[in-house]
Amino acid sequence: MTDTIDRVDVIVASPTRNYVTVRITTADGIVGLGDATVNGRELAVASYLRDHVAPLLIGRDPGAIEDTWQYLYRGVYWRRGPITMAAIGGVDMALWDILGKRTGQPVYQLLGGRVRNRIPAYRHAFGWDLPALLDQVDAHLADGCTHVRVQTGVPGLTTVYGVSKDPVYEPAGRTVRPIEECWDAESYLTYFPGVLAKVREHVGDQVGLLHDAHHRLTPNQAARLAKAVEPSGLFWLEDVTPAEDPEALRLVRQHSTTPLAIGEVFNTIWDCQRLIEDRLIDYVRTAIVHAGGISHCRKIFALAEVHGVQAAPHGPSDVSPVAFAASLHLAAATHNFGIAEYMGYPDLVHEAFPHAWAFAEGALQPGDAPGLGVDLDEAILAAHEYTPAYLPVARRLDGTLTDW
Numbered sequence: 001m002t003d004t005i006d007r008v009d010v011i012v013a014s015p016t017r018n019y020v021t022v023r024i025t026t027a028d029g030i031v032g033l034g035d036a037t038v039n040g041r042e043l044a045v046a047s048y049l050r051d052h053v054a055p056l057l058i059g060r061d062p063g064a065i066e067d068t069w070q071y072l073y074r075g076v077y078w079r080r081g082p083i084t085m086a087a088i089g090g091v092d093m094a095l096w097d098i099l100g101k102r103t104g105q106p107v108y109q110l111l112g113g114r115v116r117n118r119i120p121a122y123r124h125a126f127g128w129d130l131p132a133l134l135d136q137v138d139a140h141l142a143d144g145c146t147h148v149r150v151q152t153g154v155p156g157l158t159t160v161y162g163v164s165k166d167p168v169y170e171p172a173g174r175t176v177r178p179i180e181e182c183w184d185a186e187s188y189l190t191y192f193p194g195v196l197a198k199v200r201e202h203v204g205d206q207v208g209l210l211h212d213a214h215h216r217l218t219p220n221q222a223a224r225l226a227k228a229v230e231p232s233g234l235f236w237l238e239d240v241t242p243a244e245d246p247e248a249l250r251l252v253r254q255h256s257t258t259p260l261a262i263g264e265v266f267n268t269i270w271d272c273q274r275l276i277e278d279r280l281i282d283y284v285r286t287a288i289v290h291a292g293g294i295s296h297c298r299k300i301f302a303l304a305e306v307h308g309v310q311a312a313p314h315g316p317s318d319v320s321p322v323a324f325a326a327s328l329h330l331a332a333a334t335h336n337f338g339i340a341e342y343m344g345y346p347d348l349v350h351e352a353f354p355h356a357w358a359f360a361e362g363a364l365q366p367g368d369a370p371g372l373g374v375d376l377d378e379a380i381l382a383a384h385e386y387t388p389a390y391l392p393v394a395r396r397l398d399g400t401l402t403d404w
Contacts (some may be wrong), residue, residue, distance in 0.1 A: 003028045003102075004063050010036075010046050013381035015352040018042045018389055019273070019320040021376060022049060024091035026062050032098035033374055035289050035323035036090030038082050040174055040390045041252055048087045052076075057091065063102075065095045069295045078163065085267040085292045091224075091327045092293025093372065100371030111298065111333035118363040119331045119365060120147065122235075123341040126163045130195060134202055144361030147235060147339060148206035152195045154188050158390075163215045168346075171391055172318065172382050175187055178390040181404065185221055185320035193228040196231035199233040208339075209236035210261075215239045215403040217395070219248040226256035235339075236261040236312075237282055242403055244256065249280040261284065264314035267291050267297055269300045275299075276309050283338050287314035289323040310338030317343045321353035325374045328357050328366035340364055352380040365382050 008026040012018065020042050022034040038045045053072060058130060060068060066122045072088045073079060089236050100107045110112060116139040123140040125148050127133030133152050140148050151162030159181035164168065189269040192211075213236060217225060229237065238261040257398060263285035266272050275281045291297050301311040311334055313327045331337045342359055356367025357372040367373040394404040 002116060003030070003062060005057045005060050008057050008240060009012040010041055010054065011376070011381060013140075013388045014047050014094060014382045014386050014387045015348045015354070015380055016346045017170070017318060018386055019347075020046050020049070020086075020090065021320065021322060022094050023376075024057070024062065024094040026098060030062070030098050030101050032062070032096070032101070033322050033372065033376060034093030035292070035326070036086045036232055036243045036319040037289060037323070038086045039318040041083065042386065045083050048083050049090065050256070051242055053087050053091060062095055062098045064319070065092065065099065066295060068092075068095060069083050069292065071162045073292070080268050080270075082267055082290055085296075086290050089289045089291065089293035089296075089323075091160045092295050093288070093322060093400075096294050096326070097371040097374075104370050106366060106368050107294070108332040108366055109295070114256065114332050115335050116242070116332060116337070118365065119328060119337070119340050120146035121145070121340040121359065121362060121364050122149055122208065124149045124151070124154045124162070124169065124343055126151040126169055128163060128165065130198055133195070133199065137203060138395065139309060141203065141207065146206070146362050147210065149210040150196065151212065151213060152192060154191050156182060156187050157182055161216070161394075162212060165339050168208070172389040173274035173392065174387050174389045176388065181321035181353065181394045182390045182397060183394045183402055185217055188216075189225055191223060192381075193225070193232070196229055196232045205233070210235050210238065210240040213240045216288050217241055219251040220249065223252045225366040226252050226258040226260070230256060230258055238285070239264070243299075246280060248277065252280070253280055257327050261285050262292075263350075269296065269303060270379060272300065273303070276304050276334070279307055279309065281309060282314040283310050285312055285314045287319060287323070287325045288330065290314070294326055298330060298334070301330070301336060305336040312338040312341070315341035315343070317345050317349070321345065321349065321355045321357070322372060322374045324356055325357050325372040328364055329372060331388070332366050345394070348380070352377050352384075355369045
């Protein structure tokens with residue numbers, strides 16, 4: 001390839017929430033987009049890209065995607081971590097986007113072609129009480145969904161992960177410092193299994209139900225929860241213990257057959273290698289943006305396939321429609337892909353990032369546009385400047401900090 005990288009722009013904007021977009025332009029005028037957003041640390045990754053990555057890319061071959069990935073990963077010495085890997089991920093996506101546009105093919109075709117004609121997705125439902133939760137579940141089912149994540153309020157707690165008094169759940173607060181939430185594991189463990197049983201009774205056996213404990217339980221508490229919800233037949237129980245300790249999930253496995261999902265905070269294949277090889281999880285949740293882009297995530301998913309683990313990339317609305325598109329293209333071409341997470345986006349985000357991917361009747365399609373099939377509206381992004389926002393922190397009732 002005779003084309004070279006001519007320009008690298010890093011765009012930080014907040015069309016309802018903050019996103020970091022990498023835009024790479026080649027000497028031939030081909031433009032590729034990538035997402036490098038790290039929720040609550042957007043300026044850190046933007047600085048890393050502008051100061052330490054962009055200058056290294058000028059003059060490189062945009063088609064040398066794997067070599068560029070290795071150059072940015074191995075060449076830095078200070079490897080891994082969310083900031084480094086998100087920066088690499090943003091560049092990687094943009095280079096795949098360029099290759100697709102140059103060849104006139106959607107990225108999934110470059111990855112080996114489709115292995116499925118639709119990408120199943122799950123939606124989020126929440127409610128402070130059971131009637132409110134069931135209303136949201138019913139709305140998603142009426143929209144054609146067959147899989148729904150359920151999160152509920154807990155009596156005695158004024159804040160609970162995944163639940164909001166507003167119609168739309170947005171955890172990142174636009175405040176000068178993180179909001180502090182309260183947490184009590186015993187109240188949650190006593191209350192939630194009963195709620196889940198009532199949701200299962202309401203929807204019947206044909207609907208996949210998912211739940212996210214969000215890293216808040218000890219190994220013993222996690223095993224207790226996994227066993228307690230077995231009669232309700234969860235599709236998966238997510239992040240039931242802090243992800244840093246793989247041995248915790250071994251204990252859970254010894255006590256329950258409830259399927260386990262984890263990995264949204266992982267950044268490399270080495271973070272999840274033992275969990276996959278020892279079959280301690282059923283779904284690996286690494287996000288395309290936070291685990292080094294398409295090039296690295298496809299290696300994680302290939303390792304998972306060998307060990308009977310399915311891929312289910314993290315896909316909340318704090319990754320932009322660019323990263324979401326990359327996830328869908330990889331899903332379309334990955335045999336052991338399990339399910340996609342789709343929280344949805346506000347209308348302004350759809351307008352800021354026009355895209356070929358689409359959601360309908362409980363499933364997603366990546367679209368057939370060349371590359372990733374996502375553009376950006378510079379006027380909208382310019383009109384919505386970065387605003388500081390932070391994910392909450394959590395404290396137990398005695399005041400000690402715990403995982404949020």
